[in-house]
Amino acid sequence: MSSFHSVQWLDKGVVRMLDQRKLPHETIYNEYTTAEQVAEAIHDMVIRGAPAIGAAAAYGLCLVGAHTRHDSATGLQIELNEAAETLRQARPTAVNLFWAIDRMMNRLNDPALDSIEALQAAALAEAKAIAAEDVAINKQIGRNAMPLVPDGATIIHHCNTGSLATVDYGTALGIIRMAHEEGKNVFALVDETRPRLQGGRLTAYELQQYGVPFQVIVDGASGHFMRVKGVDLCVVGADRVAANGDTANKIGTYNLAVVAHENGVPFYVAAPTTTIDLATPTGDEIEIEERPALEVTTVGTWQITPDDTPVGNPAFDVTPAKYITAIISEKGVAYPPFEKSLAALMANE
Amino acid sequence: MSSFHSVQWLDKGVVRMLDQRKLPHETIYNEYTTAEQVAEAIHDMVIRGAPAIGAAAAYGLCLVGAHTRHDSATGLQIELNEAAETLRQARPTAVNLFWAIDRMMNRLNDPALDSIEALQAAALAEAKAIAAEDVAINKQIGRNAMPLVPDGATIIHHCNTGSLATVDYGTALGIIRMAHEEGKNVFALVDETRPRLQGGRLTAYELQQYGVPFQVIVDGASGHFMRVKGVDLCVVGADRVAANGDTANKIGTYNLAVVAHENGVPFYVAAPTTTIDLATPTGDEIEIEERPALEVTTVGTWQITPDDTPVGNPAFDVTPAKYITAIISEKGVAYPPFEKSLAALMANE
8 A cells, every 4th residue: 555545534524635736745634524625626636536536526425424414314315416416516527526426326315225324324335435446446457457568668657647546556557566566677757747747746756655767758758758768658547438449538648649659659548447438439529628727827836938828728638549559447458449348348247 | 020139249249148048037138258158058048949049159159259368360260169169069959059150160260361350350240140141041931931821720839939049030930920920810829848848938928929829738738739629730940950851859849740640730840951951861860968857857946846856858859751741941841752852952052
């Protein structure tokens, strides 16, 4: 386990999150007692990463149960459904958020849960199951990926997909971590990942802790490293994978995938099945969140651009399936054609 | 002409440069009186951009003449050759630097220049000619490019290639500026250009002054804009163009070119013939400058990464000729195969 926790339930009815906006310079844990606060923390990216925000939303619903002012199960269920709606609005692209909320509400709308106490217990049990499963899923993704990672591989990674982006261990970064733990002498090239610099701030922070050798590079340098220095594979996470394999992930992923394709470098997406959304036929149907200009115009307290600079700041992009070598889930590795392989994977219980 | 000057000769024997590291927040002009100071300013990127550093080096040699402590032409010529060597070391990739120094020294090593005064006058005349020609060349590049820029075009631009990167007007950015001045309703998408953010800092600053509508985007977003929003062309500058058309330019250019190629977006290189180096057969022979880690780990005074983060920071990359639609010079537009078209261009007086 890691020495930090992206999100934790404290028994007194508090959700604690590591404020990732402050990393790596300050390690500050924020405490939340309402679902609205959790929704705001997700929106403001105190916590980010598809699996982590799913777990955070699940715990957010536990807060509603813990602090309800209702005295009937029916009243609390109405309150829970309202809170679920608020949490759903926090971010539009990552499907785990919706998946975790749906799973929680499927459980909590059960009429058999006919007391406040029963709802509280069911919420907490479900949220803790989501969190525990996430860690197990991530490790299984790592195990499934190991045959794809050669000894001595140089690996480009985009954004942060480690313990900070999940409940623990990580998806794409979990693969790099496991390869390192297995003694494979891997070397990571860390895309810094503008605008929020999750690579330079968070992935560098995690890799230092794990002892994985790495270099941070600017996003625009990935192709140069492939062409001149030699890169063996790229591995990234996913915020949503459509039925045809098109993958929404952090802005910059598409450029990386195209350049990898052009250089014959395998491009892998690490995606728990909770991010695979068969209800979305292609990437064209995925809503892309536009985020504030301030993320581009300033870094920390430092303003980069002239005053009043107009900015385009899509938080994600869609990588068409044709650039993806394989999608690595906890249920197995899917290869093209992804319509078939992802459907088979999801049917596999 | 622009309201600022990247580099200027002041009659009292002083070279004045706008400190581009401080832009857009502070407009500070530094004054230099020795060639060593000019070399340091080029190395530290007080001034940058291939044409601008060529002109700066030429004026640097004028400083040697202006302040010589020799009393014979022969002594001064030795001093000039030593200073030329120092200036040559300032940066390794841009060929204009070497071209401008060679041009100056070819003139100044003339034995007919047999007095201090004759050498001083010849140096200044030659440097002023280099500077004046640069502006004329840039405008001719713009005129040659106009048929390639459709009305209403959305144009991605990388780094800064405007008045700040040249003596005045600019190369690639000069094309955008001229299209705007001609009423073509162009819209610029400005790659911010990590690590030194020449796009977000300098190109945004220039475009605001010229009244060209634009948005700054992170480098990783270029492909998303091409795929989803529609981009009509990309235009970039060049630090060195090899005989086969391979082009060294600011890091991130190669990724942009590959993504443009994949999306069928024309990719143009604006290159004065002084950056075309027929003596370099291909991009593989171009030395790529590695710059300090601090450029990646910090922005302004803000540290991004954890302490002791290892960094790879190549300042340039090479875009193979196959991704380049055309190379636009003041002598005309070269199309593939570039071996032939560039040789023909350079033979054309």
